[in-house]
Amino acid sequence: MAVIYVVSMEYAIEIEGLSKTYAAKGKAGEKIALSGVDLKIPKGSMFALLGPNGAGKSTLINIMAGLVNKTAGKVRVWDCDLDSKPIDARYHIGVVEQEVTFNPFFTPFQVLDIQAGLYGVPKKERRTMELLELVGLADKAHAWSRQLSGGMKRRLMVAKAMVHNPEIIVLDEPTAGVDIELRTQLWENVQMLNKQGATILLTTHYLEEAEKLCDEIAIINDGKIVAHDKKDALLSQIDAKEIHFKLDRELSELPVSLKDFNANLVNPARIGFFYSPKETNPTQFIEAMKKTGIGITDITTKESDLEDVFLQITKKSA
Numbered sequence: 001m002a003v004i005y006v007v008s009m010e011y012a013i014e015i016e017g018l019s020k021t022y023a024a025k026g027k028a029g030e031k032i033a034l035s036g037v038d039l040k041i042p043k044g045s046m047f048a049l050l051g052p053n054g055a056g057k058s059t060l061i062n063i064m065a066g067l068v069n070k071t072a073g074k075v076r077v078w079d080c081d082l083d084s085k086p087i088d089a090r091y092h093i094g095v096v097e098q099e100v101t102f103n104p105f106f107t108p109f110q111v112l113d114i115q116a117g118l119y120g121v122p123k124k125e126r127r128t129m130e131l132l133e134l135v136g137l138a139d140k141a142h143a144w145s146r147q148l149s150g151g152m153k154r155r156l157m158v159a160k161a162m163v164h165n166p167e168i169i170v171l172d173e174p175t176a177g178v179d180i181e182l183r184t185q186l187w188e189n190v191q192m193l194n195k196q197g198a199t200i201l202l203t204t205h206y207l208e209e210a211e212k213l214c215d216e217i218a219i220i221n222d223g224k225i226v227a228h229d230k231k232d233a234l235l236s237q238i239d240a241k242e243i244h245f246k247l248d249r250e251l252s253e254l255p256v257s258l259k260d261f262n263a264n265l266v267n268p269a270r271i272g273f274f275y276s277p278k279e280t281n282p283t284q285f286i287e288a289m290k291k292t293g294i295g296i297t298d299i300t301t302k303e304s305d306l307e308d309v310f311l312q313i314t315k316k317s318a
């Protein structure tokens, strides 16, 4: 009789109650890096795991990739449980490490070909040139890798993570310390892969990166997931807005008549007014501003962004 395994086809990665404690080493005591993490990453999503340094991001993805052993919990990568099918799981995931990890004396073609060999991809099925084209390095196929620019090296790392055709591509802090032009290039590359169907998971401590690129975001702080939602839903949690008025003169303090409002002097020639759009609107404040006789030369508004969400959530969970 055939055994039918029921596998959820909705999620690329499912994590339940995942914990990791690094053992004590020398003078350093044991370190709890993850505690009770539950996380489901939908197939085809562009997912950001966002959190400050030391939050546990790398630990989490290194566990998924089979590079770090978990202390407790369940992890499923595609349809493979990490405990029962650790090797199979590796074939579904490609990790782009933060550091450049290829031999600089090989050509990009050789780098990819050797990596494909490590994964046991038969020669006939290797897509070396196709991948080089995908990351815009076809013309460098036979150049020495050490002569590539920083940006090209990063793109070669992306291609290297793809030689075994994984459904899930994980990028650990892909743009930390990378210049703006390269960052944009890398983002375009990753977005294209996502459009072609890959599930993308990126870890980052750049709010901007998560906000610009990803459709779903989980925030990790101190080894715990403290928020997880679609980006828009996460942003709408914050009901706060800020208006700045540029003044036609410099003040040493906020006019007395404005002191009852939630306002302050941002700098001598700029007043900031903060309010909750769900509860109020800025009419009264603007009226009060007019009465002071101080001229307004410009107005700017600031919508809440991921940074506000992040600060609010990490404050709450601290």
Ligand SMILES: Nc1ncnc2c1ncn2[C@@H]1O[C@H](COP(=O)(O)OP(=O)(O)O)[C@@H](O)[C@H]1O
Pocket: 022, 023, 031, 032, 033, 051, 052, 053, 054, 055, 056, 057, 058, 059, 060
């Ligand atoms: N090999 C290790 N041994 C001991 N502690 C570690 C090790 N790797 C990471 N840690 C600690 O675990 C915590 C989480 O680290 P990490 O997963 O690298 O965070 P992130 O990637 O979010 O910056 C940190 O406090 C870090 O110092």
Ligand SMILES: [Mg+2]
Pocket: 057, 058, 059, 172, 173
């Ligand atoms: Mg890290």
